[in-house]
Amino acid sequence: MGFDFGNANDAQREAISTTEGPLLIIAGPGTGKTYTLVKRIVYLITEKNVLPEEIMIATFTEKAAKELVTRITNELYEIGIQINLNEMYIGTFHSICLRILKDHLEYTRIKKNYRMLDNFDQQYMVFQRINKFRSLPEFDAIFEKKQGAWRQAGTIVKYVNNLAEELVDTEKMMQDSDSQIVAIANIMEQYDILMEDENLIDFSSIQTEAYKLLTEHPDILKDLQEKIKYVMVDEYQDTNYIQELLVFLIAGENKNICVVGDDDQGLYRFRGATIRNILEFPGHFADGECKQVKLVTNYRSEKEIIDFYNNWMSTTDGRAYDFLWKNFRFEKEIVPGKDNYSEGTAVIKCSGQELVDDWFEQVYNFITKLKREGTLTDYNQIAFLCRSVRNDKIINLIDYLEEHGIKVYSPRSEMFFSRKEIKEAIGCLLLCFPAYLEKLRNRDFAFDFQNLYDYYDHECIKAAKELIKEHKDTLGNWIVEKMKQHSNLHSANTDYAFVGLLYQLFQFEPFSEYLGIDLKTGVTDERPARNLSILTSILGKYEYLHRIDVFTEKNIVDGVERFFNMYFRFLFEGGITEYEDDSEYAPSGCVSFMTIHQSKGMEFPIVMVDSLNATPRENSDARIEEIENKYFHREVFETRDDIKFFDFWRLYYTAFSRAQNLLVLSCCEKKGHGATPSKYFEECYGKLPSYEDVDLSELHLEKVKPVNIKDTYSFTSHIALYENCALQYKIFKELGFTQVRVGATLFGTLVHETIEDIHRAAMRHEENTIVPDTIREWFDTNYSTLSKSEHSYLGQGQIESAYNQVLRYVERNKGDWSRIQDAEVEVSLVKPDYILLGKVDLIKGEGDTVEIVDFKSEKKPDLILESTELKKYRRQLEVYAHLIEEKTGKHVSKMHLYYTGEENGVPTISFNKSEEHIDKTIGEFNDVVNKIQSKDFSGRAKDKKLCANCDMRHYCRRKGDC
Structure with missing residues (x-):
């Protein structure tokens, strides 16, 4: 029986079935890119017998990765194929690199219990240590002496983030005759020292550390290259220099590299992305070796919308803003793929005149007209796109609509504090x-922050x-x-x-x-x-x-x-962005306001595009440009005079192509200085009819498609938490409230991490290092990083007690580590509506028969008094055993709980695996997940001892729940 290509067109079929050698898929908007990717992966697994762990798929966002995982598992589930998702390298470049680093931390400057910094954390870290930077030679060459520490920290972080992933040689920069370049080199070196000393990692260093690991340790790189046979990269037009290096490094001599993207939607230059990666991709191979497939049939939009944005990209010359794409764009024309099209009603304008209040009123009237006539059935069918959702004009429009009864969803408008x-x-x-x-x-403060x-x-x-x-x-x-x-x-x-x-x-x-x-x-x-x-x-x-x-x-x-x-x-x-739900980008009952960048990859029945007063502008830093000219590893690609036009056209092309049924250009028209629309939109805007002059009563609007993402649940932090108390689950998991930090877990984590070090050494065949002196080094390092990351400490007696638990475990093994087969093994159970995740501490055994072990850093409990707790552990272990058998093909004969705190007696409680219990246990997990997914959080803790230290105890007592 042949492969089921579904509704794939000829170009999609070619992309799906071309598996060997380099492949470039140029996928225009609405051309079924994700569908093609999913089918291609299923094709590799089912037709080419490729193992999931032999595939790497890098995506631009975690949301895109989750959607791919969901669709891949659904397709395979329907044809009866179960895969362990943890084996497939799928995620963003950052998450894939982090996984590689975690597998080999001992070979990097990063230690366990590192702290991840977001952009604000980065700036605050530098701010707290600004004197270390201010004391650097040549610092004053780039900073005014009166400039505040916070602004200086922001500039420092900008330089670090812009240059780190270009792998510039800071030692060479320090020899430059330009004092500003020397200052930046000194700053980057000091930043790296702080990151290592404090065991910190940021988004840039995730990738640079992974690259450094693979290039400095050929054996690790070789193992990875032998494992990964197929590399796929989505949104390749938005990759940067180091990401391209990583793609070709991991692929090695294997040329099964498939990159997918659309050069016309390259939007992330400000993050270091370069369009050259996709445009130059075929040039990495011999002439004709790289196959190119263009997906140009659009199944998303009305023909008029497609014609509108095709025209936007093709007519750029012969005007006051004359520019040519030359060789900086793949020639393509998107063609409609739908059968029936409306005429004269798919691209219109909605405008105010001179006064912004008039524009607010026109937008409101347009929306209510569609709603009143029944054309608009849900406000979420409308998305309002603009360059920024933080400016006063947009915030005032949002306020106007909400004051007039139209709910708005705009989490990035930074209205948190209002x-x-x-x-x-x-x-x-x-x-x-x-x-x-x-x-x-x-106002008795040192500084006057009046606002x-x-x-x-x-x-x-x-x-x-x-x-x-x-x-x-x-x-x-x-x-x-x-x-x-x-x-x-x-x-x-x-x-x-x-x-x-x-x-x-x-x-x-x-x-x-x-x-x-x-x-x-x-x-x-x-x-x-x-x-x-x-x-x-x-x-x-x-x-x-x-x-x-x-x-x-x-x-x-x-x-x-x-x-x-x-x-x-x-x-x-x-500013702070409010909560965003990955699984619901267009909540029912709300008009969505978002940036054009934010809308990428999405689609809406009606798209209203604002910011028509915008003009192409240069967005550059002379210092970074100078470093680029001297120290980047590649020459400048696009001409600087053209970049501002390229980026401007690509931005609005992305905005226009989000629309399915109706594209609306919207602005407050203004003449003279700061004219709106600007001259760049005059021609396309001027031809459009106003919404007041068009009969939209017959317009059919699609429903907003639900985001197809499976939720993931773990045994310990989801299933057990919900069963203990559904309210706790609602507050801390569903709503994401921060729990007050407690040091109670520090002891157990310290024991667990040191035992993990022992197992890792055994699996590296370095049994000779498992001696008290080395164990003490591992233990002390773990305590140092843990206490630093947790800001929590143990008394000397507790420290020695934890160390003795580890030593006792080693002594009981009597130096025989030969039966260890794997440790810290992640497993997953894929169900139609969710994915269950778990981690097995240890797999040991001989041949095809193994045992699994879960460690507890406490004394062995009373088997009668603690029977309820032991039952929970047993069913968790049974499912782990079931998944290990599926993953490895080996038989699990025993399951053990190992209590490292047990001093004299037998430290284990052992269970035989019962097949008849497993289905029952999985059924129980299904019931819990169904309750979670149906938002049933009515249950309360049955054991009131759980309430004593719960952060919600005051809330519950007031309500009479505990």
Whole structure:
């Protein structure tokens, strides 16, 4: 029976079945790129007998990776093929590189328990250590002396991020005659020293460290090359220099490299991406060796929309802004693939005249007209795209629509601090600290941040006082109590800090109402709870960075002032994005506002494109350009004069091609200086009819397609947590609230990680290193990195107890490690609606019969008193055993719980694997997942001991749930 190509057209079939040798798939918008990729992977597995672990698929976003995983597993599931997803290298370049690094950490500068930095973390890390940079030679060559530390930190991070992945030679840069280049080289070197000393990693260094690992350790590279036989890269037009290097490095002499992308949608130059990677890809091979397939049949859009954006890309010369694509674009024309098309109603305009209020009204009238006539059945069928969703014009339009009853979803508009629930929460927190309040009233601070102080005074505290009027006997009394307590910490510390204080606040209205929201209601109704979750994350991060576990007489004044006047100020000025749901990019009942970059890869029935006043602009840094000319490994590709035009045209091509049924160009028309639309849109815009002059009553709009992403669940952090308490699951997993850090797990993690080091050494056949001196080195390193990352410490007695547990484990093995076959083995169970993940601590045995072991760093429990807990462990192990048998083809004869804290007796509790139990156990897991997916969080903890240290205990007591 032949392969089922489904509805694939000829070009797609060719792309799917071309598996050997280099392949370039140029995929225009709406041409079924993901469908083709999925079918190609299924074809490799089913027709070419390629193992999942022999395939690497790099995607641009985690969301794209999740969608690929879902669609691949669904296709294979339907034809009865189960695969262990953990074996396939699928994800973003960053996640794939991180996986490679984790497998070989001992060969890198990164140690266990490293901390990952996002962009804000990067800047804050540099800010905290700015004097180390300011003391560098030539630092003053690029910074003004009066420039603030935070701005300097931002510039430093910009240079590091822009240059690191270009693998510039900083030692050579230090010899340059230009003092500014020397200064940047010194900065990069100091940054690298800090990252190593603090065991930190950022998004750039993930890839540079992976490249360094593979180039400096040929044996590791060889093993990877022998394992991965097929390399596929999505969105290849948005890859950068180091990503291209990694593709060809991992592929090695194997030329089975398939890259997919659209040069017309290359948008990420500002992140270091270069269009040259896709344009020059065929040139890496002999003439004619690289096969090229163009997918140009668009199944997404109306013919008029396709004609509109084809014309946009093809007519660029003969005007005031004359430019030619020359050899910087693959020639292509997208053709329609639908059968029936509407005429004269697919591309229109919706405009205001001169006054922005008129534009607001026109947009509102257009939307309500479609809704009133029944053409628009859900507001989520409309997406409003613009260059930025943070400018006042867009934010005011959002406010206008919401004030007139149209809900808007725009998480990146950075409206976090203007949300009612955030102002209320911050106001209530401020009122709890009378010493800070007094200084705020008098503006008795070293620096005058007027906007921030006015925000606290006129918005936050005002909102809190209004709440106190409504809830004087509850919330009001609690705040008075906290004011007194925080004013008198001479005798005793509190048992909480910022996050714990906020969790206490959640017991009172309206916060308890926000958290009590039914999660079936939709994203906008959930927004208050989601934003409060983000607030707990902000507070938790600050506590972590400044090591504040509880309030004391010593830290409460400086710690509170530092938070509100420094840490919070940086976030306030920089903005915070609100919660985004990967599984629902267009929530029902809301008009979506997003940037053009954000919309890439998406499609909407109606797309309204704003920012028509825009013009092509150069976005460059003279210092970085100079370094590029001197120290980059490739010469400049596109001419600098043309880049601004190329990027401008590609940006709006991407915007126009998101539309399925109706493309609307929208602006507030203006003549003279700053004309809108600008001259670059005049011709295409001027020909369009206004929505008022077009009969849209017969327009048929598609429904927004649901995002096809399977949720993943783990045994311990999902299934067990939900069974323990569904409310805990809702708060900490579903809504993502930050839990107050506790050191209780430090002991167990320390033991576990050191035993993992022992197993790794055994699997490397380095049994001679498993001796007390080396074990102590591993143990001390693990404790050092763990305590640093957790900001938590053990007493000397606890440290020695943990070390003795490890030594006792080694002694019991009597130096025989030959039976170890694998350790820290990730397994997955693919179901139609979800994926269950787990990790097996140890697989040991001989030949085709093995045993699995799960380690517990405690004494062996009473088999009778703890029978319920043991039953949970047993069913988890049974499913692990089932998955190990499927993955390896080996028979699991025994399952063990190994208690490293057991001193004298037998340290294990062993179970025989029972096939009849496995189906029952998986059925029980299915029931739990079904409840989670149906948003049933009504269950409460049956064991009230679980409530004692739960962050939600104040909330539950107030509601009478515990």
